Amino acid sequence: MKGFKFLLKFSYRNLLRAPKRTLILILSLSIGTGFIIWDLNFANSGSKEVMKEFLNQYAGEYHITHKDYYREDNKKEFNNFKIISDSEIPDKSLLTFTTRRVTAPVFVSGEKKTLGVLLTGLETEKEIKLSTLSKAVTVGRFLNPNSDKEIVLGKKLAHRIEVKLGDEVAVIGQALDGSVANELMTVVGLIDFGGGDLEESLAFTQIKSAQELLVMGPDQYHQRVDFNMKDETLPQIKGLAVTIWTDLLPEIGVSVRFVDNFTWLVSIVIVLVISLGLSNSLMITFLEREQEFQTLNIIGAKTIWVTVSLLIEVFLLGTIAILLGLLLGQISTNYFYHYPFNIQFFTGGKPIIMGGMIIQPLVRIYPVLEYYWKVPVMIYIFLTMTMIYPLIRVIRRSKNAI
Amino acid sequence: MQFELIHVDKIYQVSEENKVFGAKDVNLKIGTGDFMALVGPSGSGKTTILNLIAGLILPTNGSLKHGGSDITALSLEERTKHRLDFMGFIFQDYQLLPILTAYENIEFPLQLKGFSKKEIDERVHWALSQVGLEKMGNRFPKQLSGGQQQRVSIARAIAGRPELVLADEPTANLDSKTAQEIIELFKKLNQEFKLTFIFSTHDQRLIDQVNTVMYVKDGQISETRNHHA
Numbered sequence: 001m002k003g004f005k006f007l008l009k010f011s012y013r014n015l016l017r018a019p020k021r022t023l024i025l026i027l028s029l030s031i032g033t034g035f036i037i038w039d040l041n042f043a044n045s046g047s048k049e050v051m052k053e054f055l056n057q058y059a060g061e062y063h064i065t066h067k068d069y070y071r072e073d074n075k076k077e078f079n080n081f082k083i084i085s086d087s088e089i090p091d092k093s094l095l096t097f098t099t100r101r102v103t104a105p106v107f108v109s110g111e112k113k114t115l116g117v118l119l120t121g122l123e124t125e126k127e128i129k130l131s132t133l134s135k136a137v138t139v140g141r142f143l144n145p146n147s148d149k150e151i152v153l154g155k156k157l158a159h160r161i162e163v164k165l166g167d168e169v170a171v172i173g174q175a176l177d178g179s180v181a182n183e184l185m186t187v188v189g190l191i192d193f194g195g196g197d198l199e200e201s202l203a204f205t206q207i208k209s210a211q212e213l214l215v216m217g218p219d220q221y222h223q224r225v226d227f228n229m230k231d232e233t234l235p236q237i238k239g240l241a242v243t244i245w246t247d248l249l250p251e252i253g254v255s256v257r258f259v260d261n262f263t264w265l266v267s268i269v270i271v272l273v274i275s276l277g278l279s280n281s282l283m284i285t286f287l288e289r290e291q292e293f294q295t296l297n298i299i300g301a302k303t304i305w306v307t308v309s310l311l312i313e314v315f316l317l318g319t320i321a322i323l324l325g326l327l328l329g330q331i332s333t334n335y336f337y338h339y340p341f342n343i344q345f346f347t348g349g350k351p352i353i354m355g356g357m358i359i360q361p362l363v364r365i366y367p368v369l370e371y372y373w374k375v376p377v378m379i380y381i382f383l384t385m386t387m388i389y390p391l392i393r394v395i396r397r398s399k400n401a402i
Numbered sequence: 403m404q405f406e407l408i409h410v411d412k413i414y415q416v417s418e419e420n421k422v423f424g425a426k427d428v429n430l431k432i433g434t435g436d437f438m439a440l441v442g443p444s445g446s447g448k449t450t451i452l453n454l455i456a457g458l459i460l461p462t463n464g465s466l467k468h469g470g471s472d473i474t475a476l477s478l479e480e481r482t483k484h485r486l487d488f489m490g491f492i493f494q495d496y497q498l499l500p501i502l503t504a505y506e507n508i509e510f511p512l513q514l515k516g517f518s519k520k521e522i523d524e525r526v527h528w529a530l531s532q533v534g535l536e537k538m539g540n541r542f543p544k545q546l547s548g549g550q551q552q553r554v555s556i557a558r559a560i561a562g563r564p565e566l567v568l569a570d571e572p573t574a575n576l577d578s579k580t581a582q583e584i585i586e587l588f589k590k591l592n593q594e595f596k597l598t599f600i601f602s603t604h605d606q607r608l609i610d611q612v613n614t615v616m617y618v619k620d621g622q623i624s625e626t627r628n629h630h631a
Contacts, residue, residue: 003513003514003516006509006510006513009506010501010502013501013502014501016501017500017501291497292497292499295493295497295499296499297482298456298458298485298491299485299486299490299491299510299511299514299558300482300483300485300486300487300489300511300514300515301482301486301510301514302479302482302483302514303479303482305514
């Protein structure tokens with residue numbers, strides 16, 4: 001565009017005409033931008049850290065199962081026999097961060113009482129490496145990888161069926177062949193998630209013991225549970241189902257999405273409020289220069305020239321403010337990356353209970369690249385909208401005569 | 403090319419019954435090299451006639467012509483371009499842009515016209531030399547006296563070598579000595595470069611110097627006198 005350099009100079013000089021006002025506008029917009037960046041990073045990192053803590057405890061990132069394993073009508077069956085084996089998973093790299101589990105509804109019976117629970121057979125050694133389940137054992141110990149027929153009970157379950165460490169319990173279920181399965185197992189540990197009801201309905205044993213109990217082959221299992229948080233692309237495995245945690249735990253997935261969306265909503269409101277203030281300031285600034293706009297029109301500047309010069313002025317201001325804001329957001333994000341804080345700072349010292357489990361993550365805020373372009377785009381859109389009314393007024397009033 | 407106002411009326415509708423004539427049956431021809439003044443008391447309609455010539459307002463009746471072309475047929479943006487291409491403006495209160503230096507103020511309409519950098523530089527230096535401010539090009543308006551600001555305003559108006567310079571009360575804000583210098587400058591520009599000027603004024607010193615004086619009363623040109631012809 002011919003004369004663009006002059007136009008740019010003209011707009012830049014106008015910014016410097018009231019330096020204090022310009023500085024205040026830039027500061028308010030940059031602080032707002034910086035806060036939004038930090039806030040979004042915080043919400044994203046916070047929910048990811050909380051989810052990571054939660055999923056690492058037991059649930060895992062995604063489950064590889066028989067395609068009918070999680071089907072709604074299967075849940076009605078007393079036992080779900082939909083088993084798989086490693087020979088059905090062609091991509092062996094998927095086995096690295098996964099652990100096998102066998103699950104079955106069983107009765108656990110002490111000397112006096114019996115309760116129905118979900119028994120999970122675990123690959124103990126891998127489970128210790130991948131999940132933090134073993135750390136939830138508060139009484140006794142976790143399952144010994146080199147032993148069998150051991151059982152870890154939920155603390156409340158043990159209390160209700162009146163068993164203690166070292167006691168033997170009878171585990172009764174339905175085997176894969178339909179026969180009654182039963183086994184005596186020794187209680188070696190009590191698990192406490194801190195959350196409540198979950199401990200009343202869970203019991204864990206070595207995978208080998210669970211397979212023997214249910215008359216399954218040593219290579220057969222129900223789930224391969226993945227703990228690799230970095231893997232956000234669901235693999236496709238022919239004939240099998242790969243289910244992500246948001247589908248396994250929809251209510252928690254929804255709440256994470258809610259936090260994310262709500263943070264965006266708050267960000268939009270912040271930008272809107274700043275924009276309204278900015279619009280008012282621009283209106284005052286433009287009206288103060290009304291006579292100049294009239295002069296420009298008289299000496300031959302077309303409406304488009306005046307409009308573009310004002311747009312450049314506001315976008316120069318916006319760009320400086322956004323760059324400064326991104327820097328502020330990055331510095332504050334970086335600070336909390338190096339100095340993570342306990343989430344309880346925001347919960348009044350109380351723990352977060354999710355899915356019946358206590359989680360207490362240290363939140364390390366890390367930058368999410370997409371916010372560094374999405375937020376500026378959002379601000380530019382609002383800036384443009386902010387300009388519309390002041391511009392219309394200026395253009396209307398600049399058409400006056402000498 | 404000649405600027406013409408033919409039977410021009412400009413009526414302002416104050417209320418349904420009350421109409422005010424800003425200009426009434428104005429007939430006016432401005433030829434190349436003319437040096438003329440519209441004279442009359444405040445509110446007589448001088449500025450309205452200037453606005454009509456410039457195409458800043460449109461007549462209620464009659465026509466405005468430049469070189470035979472009808473200006474009233476042009477759109478708002480076309481009339482703005484027409485002013486840029488053919489006219490220069492001088493204001494009572496100078497109307498310089500405070501954020502631009504004297505040089506840049508003169509450069510402004512030349513930039514709008516799309517002149518090359520070299521041509522702009524030549525024209526700005528020529529204009530500055532004509533108004534005697536060769537060494538003050540880098541000063542901002544607030545660093546200049548009233549007289550110097552008016553000289554910059556004149557330089558801005560003439561740098562594009564317009565066919566017509568319209569000046570609204572150009573000496574009204576100046577002290578006597580400076581006003582006299584500015585009048586001399588107008589005269590020099592008219593005589594040396596055949597620049598056409600039309601003033602709205604009631605400054606007798608300026609009235610004494612122009613070739614044509616048109617007395618305006620109640621929106622009408624009541625009398626036209628030619629002298630110094």
